[in-house]
Each structure stands twice: as structure tokens, then as C-alpha cells.
Amino acid sequence: MKALQLLLLGLSLGSIYSLIALGFVAIYKGTKVINMAHGSILLTGAYVVAMLSPHVGFLAAAAAGVVAAAVGAIVVERLVSAARTTDHLVLTTLTIGVDVLLATELTHRIGSSVLTMGDPWKDRQTEIMGTVLPQARIGATAVSVLIIAAFFLVFHKTNFGVRMRASADDPRTAALMGIDQRRVALASWAIGGGLACVAGIFLAAFPNPGLDQTAGLIALNAIPAIIIGGLDSTEGAVLGGLIVGVTQTLVDGNASSLHFLGEGFGTVAPYVVMLLVLLWRPSGLLGSKELNRV
Amino acid sequence: MNVLRLQRISLRFGGVRALDDLSFTVEPGTVHALIGPNGAGKSSCFNVISGHYHPDDGSVSFGDEDITQLSPHQIARRGVGRAFQNIALSAHETVLDNLMVARHRLTRSGFVATSLGLPRVRHEERRHRERVMEIARFVGLGEKFDRPAGALAYGDRKRVELARALSSEPELLLLDEPAAGMPTHEKWEIAHLVVSVRDALGISVLLVEHDMPMVMAIADRVTVLDFGRRIADGTPTEVQRSPEVIAAYLGSSPGPEEPENAAARRTRSETS
Amino acid sequence: MSETATDLLPGEPKPARRPVLNTSGRVERLRKIALWLSLLPLAAVPLYLDGSWLIIGILGMATAIGAIGLTLLVGTAGQLSLAHSFFVAVGAYAYAYAAGDPAGGGVEGLGLPSALAALIAIVASGLAGLLFSPVSARLKGVYLGVASLALVFIGDHVLKNATPVTGGYNGREVAPLSVGGFELSGGSPDLWVLGVPYGGRERLWYLALAVLVLAVVAASRIARNRPGRALQLMRDNPAAAGSMGVPVQRYKAAVFTYSSVFAGTAGVLTALAFEFIVPQYFTLELSISYLTMTIIGGLGSVAGAVAGGLFVTALPLLLERFTGSLGFLAAPGSGGLDAAMLSRFAFGALLVLVLICEPGGLAVLSRRLRRRS
Numbered sequence: 003m004k005a006l007q008l009l010l011l012g013l014s015l016g017s018i019y020s021l022i023a024l025g026f027v028a029i030y031k032g033t034k035v036i037n038m039a040h041g042s043i044l045l046t047g048a049y050v051v052a053m054l055s056p057h058v059g060f061l062a063a064a065a066a067g068v069v070a071a072a073v074g075a076i077v078v079e080r081l082v083s084a085a086r087t088t089d090h091l092v093l094t095t096l097t098i099g100v101d102v103l104l105a106t107e108l109t110h111r112i113g114s115s116v117l118t119m120g121d122p123w124k125d126r127q128t129e130i131m132g133t134v135l136p137q138a139r140i141g142a143t144a145v146s147v148l149i150i151a152a153f154f155l156v157f158h159k160t161n162f163g164v165r166m167r168a169s170a171d172d173p174r175t176a177a178l179m180g181i182d183q184r185r186v187a188l189a190s191w192a193i194g195g196g197l198a199c200v201a202g203i204f205l206a207a208f209p210n211p212g213l214d215q216t217a218g219l220i221a222l223n224a225i226p227a228i229i230i231g232g233l234d235s236t237e238g239a240v241l242g243g244l245i246v247g248v249t250q251t252l253v254d255g256n257a258s259s260l261h262f263l264g265e266g267f268g269t270v271a272p273y274v275v276m277l278l279v280l281l282w283r284p285s286g287l288l289g290s291k292e293l294n295r296v
Numbered sequence: 297m298n299v300l301r302l303q304r305i306s307l308r309f310g311g312v313r314a315l316d317d318l319s320f321t322v323e324p325g326t327v328h329a330l331i332g333p334n335g336a337g338k339s340s341c342f343n344v345i346s347g348h349y350h351p352d353d354g355s356v357s358f359g360d361e362d363i364t365q366l367s368p369h370q371i372a373r374r375g376v377g378r379a380f381q382n383i384a385l386s387a388h389e390t391v392l393d394n395l396m397v398a399r400h401r402l403t404r405s406g407f408v409a410t411s412l413g414l415p416r417v418r419h420e421e422r423r424h425r426e427r428v429m430e431i432a433r434f435v436g437l438g439e440k441f442d443r444p445a446g447a448l449a450y451g452d453r454k455r456v457e458l459a460r461a462l463s464s465e466p467e468l469l470l471l472d473e474p475a476a477g478m479p480t481h482e483k484w485e486i487a488h489l490v491v492s493v494r495d496a497l498g499i500s501v502l503l504v505e506h507d508m509p510m511v512m513a514i515a516d517r518v519t520v521l522d523f524g525r526r527i528a529d530g531t532p533t534e535v536q537r538s539p540e541v542i543a544a545y546l547g548s549s550p551g552p553e554e555p556e557n558a559a560a561r562r563t564r565s566e567t568s
Numbered sequence: 569m570s571e572t573a574t575d576l577l578p579g580e581p582k583p584a585r586r587p588v589l590n591t592s593g594r595v596e597r598l599r600k601i602a603l604w605l606s607l608l609p610l611a612a613v614p615l616y617l618d619g620s621w622l623i624i625g626i627l628g629m630a631t632a633i634g635a636i637g638l639t640l641l642v643g644t645a646g647q648l649s650l651a652h653s654f655f656v657a658v659g660a661y662a663y664a665y666a667a668g669d670p671a672g673g674g675v676e677g678l679g680l681p682s683a684l685a686a687l688i689a690i691v692a693s694g695l696a697g698l699l700f701s702p703v704s705a706r707l708k709g710v711y712l713g714v715a716s717l718a719l720v721f722i723g724d725h726v727l728k729n730a731t732p733v734t735g736g737y738n739g740r741e742v743a744p745l746s747v748g749g750f751e752l753s754g755g756s757p758d759l760w761v762l763g764v765p766y767g768g769r770e771r772l773w774y775l776a777l778a779v780l781v782l783a784v785v786a787a788s789r790i791a792r793n794r795p796g797r798a799l800q801l802m803r804d805n806p807a808a809a810g811s812m813g814v815p816v817q818r819y820k821a822a823v824f825t826y827s828s829v830f831a832g833t834a835g836v837l838t839a840l841a842f843e844f845i846v847p848q849y850f851t852l853e854l855s856i857s858y859l860t861m862t863i864i865g866g867l868g869s870v871a872g873a874v875a876g877g878l879f880v881t882a883l884p885l886l887l888e889r890f891t892g893s894l895g896f897l898a899a900p901g902s903g904g905l906d907a908a909m910l911s912r913f914a915f916g917a918l919l920v921l922v923l924i925c926e927p928g929g930l931a932v933l934s935r936r937l938r939r940r941s
Contacts, residue, residue, distance in 0.1 A: 036710055036713075036714055081920060081924065084924050085923055085924045085927070086924075086927075087927055089927075090709065090710050091642070091646060091648050091709050091710050091713075092867075092923055092927055093923075094648070094710045094713065095648070095859065095863060095919065095923060096919065096920060096923040096924070098856055098859065098919065099860075099915075099916050099917070099918075099919025099920040099923065100916070100920060101916075102856065102860075102912060102915060102916030102919065103913060103916035103917060103920070106909055106912040106913055106916060107913075110905075110909060113903065219852075222717065225714050225717055226718070228714075229711075229714060229715055233711065263729075264725060264726075264728070264729030264730075265728070265729060266725065266728075267725065269721070269725075270721050270722055270725040273717070273718040273721050273722055274718075274722065276715070276718055277703065277715075277718050277722075280703050280706075280707070280715055281702055281703070284703075284706040284707060
């Protein structure tokens with residue numbers, strides 16, 4: 003039963019990571035930039051939720067947080083597009099600069115306090131199939147599945163999704179066909195930011211104690227997810243997120259027998275998996291192999 | 297001198313056949329033109345020869361050696377040079393540095409020797425710099441060695457691209473539209489240059505070019521591609537008479553026009 | 569472009585007119601002499617400044633060495649790395665372990681002569697870089713950058729858990745470097761120069777300066793010669809680099825290894841300056857600091873990396889020193905805007921501003937100023 007419990011816990015954590023990873027990939031597909039400020043944007047959203055929740059209630063606060071994170075992401079996008087270069091290395095580095103600014107401010111504001119979201123699930127647990135699961139995680143899984151399903155529906159079935167995919171695959175042709183690159187870029191960043199905030203809310207919920215000032219680093223756990231899955235694959239992001247969540251939970255859950263690997267190996271294990279995947283398939287499990295354009 | 301031989305090359309991208317059972321031979325000391333409408337597979341063919349793509353079927357040999365599965369740098373080391381169509385220079389670096397990089401296969405200095413500043417590194421550098429300057433003058437770049445490549449006019453950048461390929465001292469030179477986008481008089485300068493590459497330097501040239509008068513004037517042999525297949529192969533005059541070529545260049549019905557003019561007209565309409 | 573192709577055949581040399589190359593050669597030589605002369609006042613610094621000032625310079629120079637390695641990797645070769653702090657850590661800990669006293673309290677050591685230990689540490693960081701080559705050879709640009717994050721987190725985990733070697737959370741002591749009984753980072757035997765006592769920091773200043781000069785010379789040679797040209801083309805057009813005979817994968821692995829040697833050297837010097845190392849120093853934040861230095865200095869510019877390294881290292885330390893006299897700064901840990909925070913804001917803002925306004929960084933700015941004057 004313990005194995006099943008860990009697996010379910012891992013999948014639920016993984017579904018949260020999937021949301022972050024999906025945001026990374028949406029932004030990458032939209033603008034070919036890896037948003038290194040993603041962690042700070044997640045924390046910005048979570049901070050807004052934590053501040054507002056006691057006053058306006060959880061749902062309103064969550065909505066405000068999602069909007070704040072989306073706006074934050076759009077600000078980063080505007081900065082990125084202000085740079086007069088298309089060099090993705092420069093643009094990605096620029097997002098590191100934004101991250102330093104945001105993280106410094108947030109660290110200062112949050113100080114030593116722990117952000118709690120005031121979510122309705124609190125620390126209640128439910129028994130399913132002989133395992134005990136926190137209700138917050140069940141909620142997280144349900145919400146993630148809904149959001150991911152909606153994302154894929156929009157991405158594959160709507161006009162807007164077709165435009166996004168077209169610009170991701172071939173920006174120049176898409177531009178020629180009258181697809182507004184700027185709108186696609188803004189939309190992908192806003193979606194990425196919003197997804198990060200939702201993930202942040204669930205990361206703060208039980209069984210975790212809440213988010214402290216270092217929580218921006220947790221968003222980096224989505225980095226192994228996107229590399230395992232493949233940087234340009236939305237399906238890969240979801241798969242990668244689940245793999246990271248399960249790996250981390252399984253390792254943490256068996257910490258006593260894995261003691262020889264050192265304390266807190268759970269947070270490192272996803273990176274080890276990522277390196278192994280890279281050795282095997284440099285473009286990730288579902289990523290498309292890059293053709294050397296000549 | 298080595299013969300380049302393509303035998304029954306097929307290359308697919310997904311469902312698209314970029315090259316279909318393509319064979320031809322480039323004899324040493326000749327200018328061999330590869331022509332065909334846009335999308336006929338000329339660039340794919342170059343990419344297969346220079347090792348950027350590996351074909352799904354067939355083989356490429358240079359001299360006695362099968363080079364089908366080798367990587368680009370291994371093929372370059374065997375004396376196959378390449379000038380790119382879309383000017384693949386380091387825009388911020390000087391003309392001299394852009395040319396010197398092509399000496400890579402002819403030079404030895406690695407990270408350690410260079411860091412230590414060994415005398416042989418400096419000697420090697422000086423020797424090769426002189427030769428590269430000679431080549432730059434040969435292609436008509438004059439003395440623009442210290443200018444960043446990106447600051448040069450378009451025609452000069454095309455010449456740097458050509459000079460760089462020559463700087464690797466190739467036995468066989470792949471030239472991808474060396475005169476594209478140039479005004480007519482400059483095009484003919486390049487044509488002269490290609491001929492002197494063959495005659496004065498003794499280098500075989502495989503040339504992709506849209507300008508038919510130029511191709512017909514300087515090529516010893518012509519291979520015509522359409523939809524990845526070879527539809528003709530022979531001397532310029534033979535190729536011009538081939539009904540398949542006329543059909544490919546004019547659509548299905550061969551018109552009353554001379555094929556050479558037709559081809560030239562097509563080129564004009566493509567570039568306009 | 570009046571010359572036609574035919575009158576440029578080999579064997580018909582054009583009349584030599586290359587004043588361009590000649591003057592630039594002379595300017596180059598004058599600049600070189602000026603640079604070497606500027607070392608003289610730097611060599612005299614320990615006569616005038618006390619240890620608490622010298623340490624800022626020593627750390628700045630040590631960091632500049634690491635930044636030079638990173639600017640070759642990121643700027644010249646276009647390969648992003650966020651793992652630089654990992655290789656700095658390998659250098660620092662490998663030295664501390666190799667030179668450490670085998671009988672030291674709780675933490676192991678090999679007890680090797682410290683000069684040999686320093687050499688081993690630098691080689692070890694190079695080997696660590698080489699070991700990463702299955703990844704560094706196959707990934708390019710930004711993708712390598714995010715993949716290299718793995719090394720930072722795995723490295724951090726090892727530093728905190730391999731307690732016998734690293735001292736775990738509490739860190740470990742670093743033995744001073746000595747050559748033939750003469751300490752280069754300690755005070756024994758006593759030494760006075762022009763009436764000034766030369767202790768550990770005075771001596772380490774010279775060591776750091778000498779190594780920095782070597783690093784600048786070596787990296788400039790790389791950037792200007794065969795390996796640098798191959799790296800630049802690999803950055804600008806990997807396909808063309810291949811067709812010019814550059815083994816692209818091997819060069820990616822080679823420049824990654826080369827840059828980790830610089831990082832390791834920076835690590836040894838940093839460890840000697842700190843005299844005690846803890847894992848909390850070698851974090852992602854350090855990698856980002858290194859990246860900031862190379863960006864501010866101008867990607868690919870060796871001189872820029874030195875300037876950036878000195879600036880990024882010195883700013884928080886100087887601000888901290890002047891906290892008392894700068895009214896707007898709060899004392900560290902008081903919850904207000906302190907020196908560390910202000911410098912973080914400055915670095916973040918500089919990163920964003922430089923990349924938006926002048927992606928060439930200081931190097932391009934100074935070139936432009938010189939041209940105007």
C-alpha cells in the first residue's frame with residue numbers, strides 16, 4: 003500500500019510540476035526563450051494570493067494571483083522584445099536579470115515568513131483505495147487535469163491554437179500568412195505566467211507547510227521536467243512533470259533505505275534522471291530532433 | 297585527383313522525396329553544373345555530399361573512399377570545400393579571421409599550444425595568413441582584410457564566402473549560387489573566377505547556379521534535376537537539346553522558344 | 569571593385585598596399601606595452617593598502633579569472649553554462665582536500681605539498697569538465713545552459729553530504745599555499761618590504777595578480793588564434809564550421825573543459841583568500857554572478873570579463889564597508905535595504921539594461937569611446 007500511496011502522491015505532485023513545465027514550453031514555443039524568471043513569477047502570483055486571501059477569500063485571491071502572474075510574465079515579455087536581438091542566448095540571459103530583480107524584491111518582502119494560501123482543503127485527508135491522500139493534492143490533480151485538457155483543446159482545436167502552433171513551427175511563414183507574432187508571444191507568456199501561479203498555490207498547500215522566500219527555486223524543478231520531456235513538446239512537458247514528481251516522491255518516501263545517497267536526495271534525483279535521459283536522447287523523450295539548418 | 301561519385305542517392309524528409317535515385321559523377325578538373333527549378337533538390341544534394349544530411353539510400357564516394365556516412369568536418373578534411381548560398385560568415389569577425397578559419401584542417405595549434413604561445417603556433421599563423429591574403433586578392437577582395445565581414449557590401453561578402461571555401465585548399469569545391477543577386481557585370485566576374493579556379497588552381501567545381509547563360513558558358517558538364525530526380529546529364533549543348541529539360545523548364549508543353557532563352561527567362565521571373 | 573577576376577591570378581602579385589595591417593600592428597604593440605606598464609602600480613598596491621582592502625582586490629582578481637573562462641564559453645563559443653559555480657567548487661574543495669592535514673579534526677585530507685595540491689585541483693576541475701562532455705558536446709546554446717543546472721544542484725548535494733571530504737554544511741578549513749617553505753597565502757616566514765609587513769593577504773595579492781595576467785594572456789591567445797576562430801564560426805553557423813573542417817562536437821566539449829579549468833583556478837584562489845570554505849558560497853547565485861560579469865563586460869571580451877569580475881565582486885564588499893557613511897543603506901540583517909540587496913538590484917538591472925541597450929557590454933562601449941576620442 004505504501005508503494006501505491008507514494009505513486010499517487012508522486013503523480014499529484016507531478017501534475018503540479020506539469021503545469022509549470024507546460025508554462026515553460028508554451029513560452030519557449032511562442033518565443034524560443036527559456037524563461038528563467040519563471041520561479042519569481044510563480045512566487046509573485048503566490049505572494050498576491052497569500053496577501054489577498056484573508057481579505058477577499060481564496061477564490062478571488064487566486065484569480066487575482068493568476069492575473070498578477072500573467073501580467074508579470076507579460077512585463078518580462080515586453081522587456082525581452084525590447085532587446086534588439088533575436089539571439090536566444092541573450093534573451094534567455096535577460097530573463098535571468100529580471101529574475102534577480104524580482105527575487106531580490108520578493109525575498110525582501112517575504113522575509114522569514116511562510117506564505118499560506120487559505121485554501122479550502124486545509125490539512126484534511128481522504129482515503130482512496132486504501133491509501134490516505136491530502137485533499138489539497140486531490141484538488142491539485144483534478145484542477146491540473148482540467149487545465150491541461152483545456153490547454154490541449156485550445157492548442158489543437160481552436161483557431162488561436164493553430165496560429166500559436168504555426169508560429170512555433172515556422173515563425174517567418176506564419177508572419178507572412180498574417181499571424182500577429184506579437185499577440186502570439188503575449189498570449190504564450192500570459193498563459194505561462196498564469197499556469198505558474200496555479201502551480202504555486204498548490205505547492206503551498208498541504209502536505210507542504212507553505213511557500214518561503216526560496217520557493218522560486220522549486221519552479222526550477224520543472225527544468226528537469228521540460229528537458230526530460232523535450233523542450234518543444236507540450237505532451238513532453240506533462241510527461242516530464244509526472245516523471246519528476248514521481249521520482250522525487252519515491253526517493254523521499256524511501257529516504258531511510260536510500261540514506262547512502264545523502265540527506266535530501268529527493269530534490270536532486272530529478273536532475274540525475276535528466277542527465278541520464280540527456281545521455282540517451284539529447285532532445286528529450288518527446289522533443290523533436292533539431293535538423294541542422296544549412 | 298579524386299573523382300566524386302554519387303550512386304543511387306535517395307533522401308526523404310517525412311513523406312517528401314527530396315532526392316530520388318540520383319547518380320552522377322564529377323570528373324577531376326572540370327566545372328560541373330547542377331541545375332534545376334527551385335526545390336529540385338540541388339541544395340539537398342550539396343548537403344548530402346558535404347555530410348550535413350545522410351541519405352536513406354545510395355552512396356557517395358570521393359576517390360576510392362566511401363564518404364556517405366562521414367560527418368561534415370571529416371569530409372572537409374578529405375578536400376571537399378563548400379561555399380554557402382546564404383553567406384554563412386561570422387559577421388563581427390574580420391575578413392582575415394573569416395578566411396583563416398578555413399585553414400583549420402591544414403593547421404594543428406590546439407588549446408594548450410595556443411595558450412602557451414608556442415613559437416610554432418606563431419609561425420603557423422604567419423605562414424597561413426600570407427596564403428589566405430593571396431587568396432583574398434585572387435577573388436578580388438583587394439586589401440579589405442581588417443574589415444568586419446558583416447560591414448562589407450553584398451558582392452564582397454559573396455566573395456569572402458568563396459575565398460573562405462578556397463582557403464581550405466580543396467580538391468573539389470561545392471559552390472552554391474556564387475553569383476546570386478549580383479548585377480550582371482559582377483556575375484561575369486564571378487564566372488571568370490570560377491573558370492580560373494579550375495584552370496589556375498586545378499580545382500574541380502560542382503556549381504549550383506540559376507543564371508543559365510553563365511552555366512552554359514562555363515560548365516564542362518551539366519546535370520539537371522527535377523523533383524529530386526536526374527532528368528538529364530551531359531555537355532551543355534546536349535542538355536539544352538534534351539526534351540525532358542525543356543519540359544521541366546517550361547511546364548508540360550515545350551514551346552517554340554530556344555531552351556536556353558527559356559531557362560534564362562525562367563530565372564529572370566524567379567529573381568524578380 | 570574595378571578589378572576583374574582574371575587579372576588576379578596567382579603568380580601576378582598585386583603591388584603591396586597594406587598600411588591597414590601595419591598601423592594596427594603598431595597600435596597593438598603600443599597597447600601591449602601600456603598594459604604591461606599598468607601592472608607596475610598594481611604591484612605596488614600592497615605597500616599602501618591594508619589587508620581588509622587587499623582582500624577585496626584578491627577576491628575580485630580570483631573571480632575575474634573564472635569570468636574569463638566563462639566569457640570564452642558563452643561569448644566566443646555561444647554555449648551557455650550555469651554550472652560555473654560547480655567547477656569553482658571543484659577547484660576549491662579539491663585543493664582543500666589534497667592539501668588538507670590527514671589528521672585534521674573530523675575532515676579528511678591527503679596532506680600533499682600545497683603547490684602540488686593546487687595543481688591537482690586545477691586538473692581535477694578540468695577533468696570534471698571533460699567528464700561532462702557527453703552532454704556538453706551534444707547540446708547547444710541555451711539548451712546546454714539549462715541542462716548544466718543539473719551540475720549545480722548535484723554539486724550542492726555532494727558538498728553538503730560528502731562530509732569526510734567537504735566538511736558538509738559546516739565547510740572545511742583551507743591550508744595556506746606554500747612553495748619551498750615560503751607561504752604565498754600565509755604569514756610564515758616573516759617578510760618586510762620597504763618597512764611594510766607582508767602577511768598572507770599581501771602575498772596572495774601577488775599570486776592572484778600573476779595568475780590573472782597568465783589567464784588574460786592565455787585566453788586572449790585562444791580568442792585570437794585557431795581555436796577562437798573555430799569557436800566563433802561554431803557559434804555563428806555550426807553547419808559552416810563543420811564544412812570548414814572544425815569538429816563541432818569535439819570543440820564544444822573542449823571549450824567547456826577549458827573554461828572549467830579557469831573556473832577551478834578561480835576556485836583555488838578563492839579558497840586561499842577565504843581560508844575557510846562552505847557550500848553556501850558555491851550556489852546557483854554564484855553562477856549567475858559569473859554570468860553577470862561576462863555580460864556587463866561584453867560577451868567574448870577578455871578585458872571585459874576582467875572588468876566585470878572586479879566590479880561584480882567589489883561592489884557589494886565596498887558598499888558594505890561604506891554602509892555607515894551611506895545614509896540610505898541599512899545594516900546587514902536589519903531588514904532594510906542593505907549592501908547585498910542593493911548590489912543584487914544593481915546587478916539585475918544592469919543585466920537587463922546592458923542586454924537591451926548594448927548587448928556588446930563594456931567592451932563595445934569602450935571601443936566606441938576610444939574611436940570618438
